[in-house]
Amino acid sequence: MAKLVFGILMTVVWWMLHALQxxxxxxxxxxxxxxxxxxxxxxxxxxxxxxxxLETGRITLDPDLAEDAVYxxxxxxxxxxxxxxxxxxxxxxxxxxxxxxxxIGDDVTFPYTYRNESYNYEVxxxxxxxxxxxxxxxxxxxxVLAPIAWDLKGAAETVYA
Amino acid sequence: MKQILVFxxxxxxxxxxxxxxxxxxxxxxxxxxxxxxxxxxLEIGASGRFGYIDNGLLTQSRERLAGYGFQPERLEYAVSSxxxxxxxxxxxxxxxxxxxxxxxxxxxxxxxxIDRLIGIASAPAExxxxxxxxKMSEYVPW
Numbered sequence: 611m612a613k614l615v616f617g618i619l620m621t622v623v624w625w626m627l628h629a630l631q632x633x634x635x636x637x638x639x640x641x642x643x644x645x646x647x648x649x650x651x652x653x654x655x656x657x658x659x660x661x662x663x664l665e666t667g668r669i670t671l672d673p674d675l676a677e678d679a680v681y682x683x684x685x686x687x688x689x690x691x692x693x694x695x696x697x698x699x700x701x702x703x704x705x706x707x708x709x710x711x712x713x714i715g716d717d718v719t720f721p722y723t724y725r726n727e728s729y730n731y732e733v734x735x736x737x738x739x740x741x742x743x744x745x746x747x748x749x750x751x752x753x754v755l756a757p758i759a760w761d762l763k764g765a766a767e768t769v770y771a
Numbered sequence: 772m773k774q775i776l777v778f779x780x781x782x783x784x785x786x787x788x789x790x791x792x793x794x795x796x797x798x799x800x801x802x803x804x805x806x807x808x809x810x811x812x813l814e815i816g817a818s819g820r821f822g823y824i825d826n827g828l829l830t831q832s833r834e835r836l837a838g839y840g841f842q843p844e845r846l847e848y849a850v851s852s853x854x855x856x857x858x859x860x861x862x863x864x865x866x867x868x869x870x871x872x873x874x875x876x877x878x879x880x881x882x883x884x885i886d887r888l889i890g891i892a893s894a895p896a897e898x899x900x901x902x903x904x905x906k907m908s909e910y911v912p913w
Contacts, residue, residue, distance in 0.1 A: 635799045654907035686905040
């Protein structure tokens, strides 16, 4: 009888270890996928040149187009709806929140260092670009891990020859 | 006698407990490798020098994944663009502003069959491991 109880207890412990391992590996996958989505969104936003100013020889970004691009690429890469809430098939279960979206045009002098003390983020841009910080929560499959949430930071510069 | 009975009763559970982590791990690693490959192809394909993902790039990608043990002929690639233009034509790359979409699929390969030991139905035959992404093309015509 004692052996049986021991066996069942060990089974429970073993199962919790499985759950922990699967959740941790999934968390790493989710983190990387969300970070890539943030990077791609910042990259797309940084390509939104302001055409009217480009005619006068100024290379700068259009903040409205940049914001649209951020939303479009976050939605496409993480499968979110217009509100940034997850659609069926998404890795996430909770809404993605855009904490900061800074469009840095040509009104500053380059190299320009963007600093954000509250998110502990610093990046130096050589050209006009975009800084994006998004808050993502990891949906745990099992309750073994403590809740995880990330402030994912991405930055991109506009690309030209 | 009693111990043998207990062992027989729990044999399926024991087998599952011992071997399923290995299967799950293979599954997660395959998923991660597919995602890494999708990421790499998008990085190259959306860069200013390309603006497309053509068959040459896909052949190289199959070779890379074959090096990790994937069967190249079972990999399915889908390349498309947000504008509806073909995204796999090296003669007409996607211009800056157009998004390049890529999806790579691979069968589960019976890796979930072991879950039947504890009564969870395995994935249907048409289910696929999927990695995808969308990145904006940087290509600007001269």
